[in-house]
Amino acid sequence: xxxxxxxxxxxxxxxxxxxxxxxxxxxxxxxxxxxxxxxxxxxxxxxxxxxxxxxxxxxxxxxxxxxxxxxxxxxxxxxxxxxxxxxxxxxxxxxxxxxxxxxxxxxxxxxxxxxxxxxxxxxxxxxxxxxxxxxxxxxxxxxxxxxxxxxxxxxxxxxxxxxxxxxxxxxxxxxxxxxxxxxxxxxxxxxxxxxxxxxxxxxxxxxxxxxxxxxxxxxxxxxxxxxxxxxxxxxxxxxxxxxxxxxxxxxxxxxxxxxxxxxxxxxxxxxxxxxxxxxxxxxxxxxxxxxxxxxxxxxxxxxxxxxxxxxxxxxxxxxxx
Ligand code: GLY
Numbered sequence: 001x002x003x004x005x006x007x008x009x010x011x012x013x014x015x016x017x018x019x020x021x022x023x024x025x026x027x028x029x030x031x032x033x034x035x036x037x038x039x040x041x042x043x044x045x046x047x048x049x050x051x052x053x054x055x056x057x058x059x060x061x062x063x064x065x066x067x068x069x070x071x072x073x074x075x076x077x078x079x080x081x082x083x084x085x086x087x088x089x090x091x092x093x094x095x096x097x098x099x100x101x102x103x104x105x106x107x108x109x110x111x112x113x114x115x116x117x118x119x120x121x122x123x124x125x126x127x128x129x130x131x132x133x134x135x136x137x138x139x140x141x142x143x144x145x146x147x148x149x150x151x152x153x154x155x156x157x158x159x160x161x162x163x164x165x166x167x168x169x170x171x172x173x174x175x176x177x178x179x180x181x182x183x184x185x186x187x188x189x190x191x192x193x194x195x196x197x198x199x200x201x202x203x204x205x206x207x208x209x210x211x212x213x214x215x216x217x218x219x220x221x222x223x224x225x226x227x228x229x230x231x232x233x234x235x236x237x238x239x240x241x242x243x244x245x246x247x248x249x250x251x252x253x254x255x256x257x258x259x260x261x262x263x264x265x266x267x268x269x270x271x272x273x274x275x276x277x278x279x280x281x282x283x284x285x286x287x288x289x290x291x292x293x294x295x296x297x298x299x300x301x302x303x304x305x306x307x308x309x310x311x312x313x314x315x316x317x318x319x320x321x
Contacts, residue, residue, distance in 0.1 A: 002196040003291030006039030006052050007306035008032065010066045011185010012237045013282040015301030017318050028065060029315050032305040035059045036313035039191060042310045049191035049199035049233070050088045057084070057107040057201040060187035064146050066303070068187040069105060072144045072205025074153040075212050080144040082205055083219035084110040085121075089198030089227035094120045096219040097127040102138040107203045109129055109136060110219070121219060144205065156209035186218055188225070188235025190287045194309070198233035198289060200225050201248070207240070216240025222250035229289055231256045232263060237302065238275065238282010246274050252286060263287075267294040 010032060021291045035056050042052040061069025066218035072080045084106035085096035095114025098121060103109045113122055122130055132138060165188040186204035193199075202225040204218040217224030217240040224240065226249035227233035243249075248270050255266035275282060276298050283297025285304060295304050297319075305315040 002192055002194075002289055003140075004194045004309040005042040005287060005291045005293060005306060006036060006043060006056060006189060006191040007285040007287055007293045007295060008035055008039070008056050008060070008062060008187070008189045008304065009185070009235065009283065009285045009295070010238050010303030012188050012297045012299045012302035013185065013281065013298065014246045015303070015317055017301075020151055020317075022024060025317065028303055028317060031063050031065055032303060033313045034304040036307040036315065039189065040307040040309055040313065043191060043193055046194055049193040049197045050086070052191040052193065053189040053199045053201035054107055054111050056189035056191075057086075057187055057203050058105050060189075061105050061107060061203055066187045067185045067205045068203040070144055070161070071146050071149065073149050073208040073210075074145070075206075075214075076157075076209050079141055079211050079212065080151065080205060081210075081212065081214075082106045082144070082203070083216055084113060084203035085219045085221060085225040086110045086201040087199065087225055087233075088114070089200070089220055089229040091235050092228060094122040094221045096221065096225075097123070097131075097309045098215045098219040099124045099213065100127050100131075101141045102128050103131050104143065106203055110201075112136070120221065123215075140291070149208070152208050159319040186224070186237040188218075188285060189236060190227070190233040190235050190285050192287045192289060192291045196229070196289050198227045198287060199227050200227040200233040200235045202235045206239070217243035217248070220244060221251055222247045224249060226250050226253055228253055230285050232288050234267070234284050234286045236282065236284045238299070239280035242275055242278045242280030243282065245278065246270065248275065248284070256288070263292050264294045268296045271296040272298055299304065
């Protein structure tokens with residue numbers, strides 16, 4: 001019998017314990033625990049995995065601690081372009097938006113694409129027009145802005161770097177990692193519901209100082225987000241270009257389906273070997289139909305949490321000792 005569970009991430013990268021104040025650490029822990037708890041509540045009431053991951057990611061988008069929705073990073077032009085995807089493992093129905101600038105919760109727009117359009121992925125203005133037609137209230141682009149993200153862009157511009165949302169991205173003059181105490185991270189969730197159905201959702205502001213028009217792995221089914229009841233639900237965080245080239249989320253499913261690897265083996269093979277071999281950094285959260293979970297990452301830390309129905313939420317940031 002399956003065990004209903006939700007697992008979430010808030011990004012992976014150079015999260016140095018020494019650079020994190022106790023107060024800030026507490027903020028992250030509380031935010032992650034609250035999101036896991038909301039997913040557990042939905043699942044314990046018999047709600048679908050699809051509803052649980054959508055709501056978890058919506059909450060993460062609303063929290064400015066994470067690089068999705070409010071608190072998203074800036075493009076090179078000082079704007080915000082957001083990506084999101086949601087996938088139902090029962091039907092393989094998928095909805096995604098990319099490069100949107102005026103949708104407060106891209107994951108809800110992705111869900112609307114899944115439910116109310118004949119398409120899988122809408123981009124830019126077309127995605128925004130579709131969202132408005134579905135009753136979404138547009139927001140100004142600076143709705144997503146925060147002072148910390150602006151400062152992060154200024155440092156990236158100064159260093160002439162494009163910072164992956166998970167990257168330390170260089171050094172301060174004092175030798176500390178550039179981004180160590182900053183907010184960063186794609187967000188995502190996977191769940192297995194009481195009926196054994198799987199779902200995955202991923203949302204991001206992308207990477208600081210990215211080209212206008214750049215799209216990462218998060219909104220691309222099979223790259224940063226994938227769910228199939230026959231194998232696994234996966235949400236990725238990390239170096240988007242590498243996750244796209246590997247079709248990382250689908251590769252985990254393929255290794256389970258065609259090579260017979262376990263969830264743990266498949267997710268570790270992709271994250272620790274394949275992503276690492278291409279110079280990528282990041283991790284995944286993944287769940288199979290029996291409710292087994294895997295949360296591997298090859299970076300210093302990954303904001304993450306999970307909760308089985310009936311159990312306490314478990315939250316972690318750093319690599320276990
Ligand atoms: N992994 C998120 C991005 O690269 O945009």
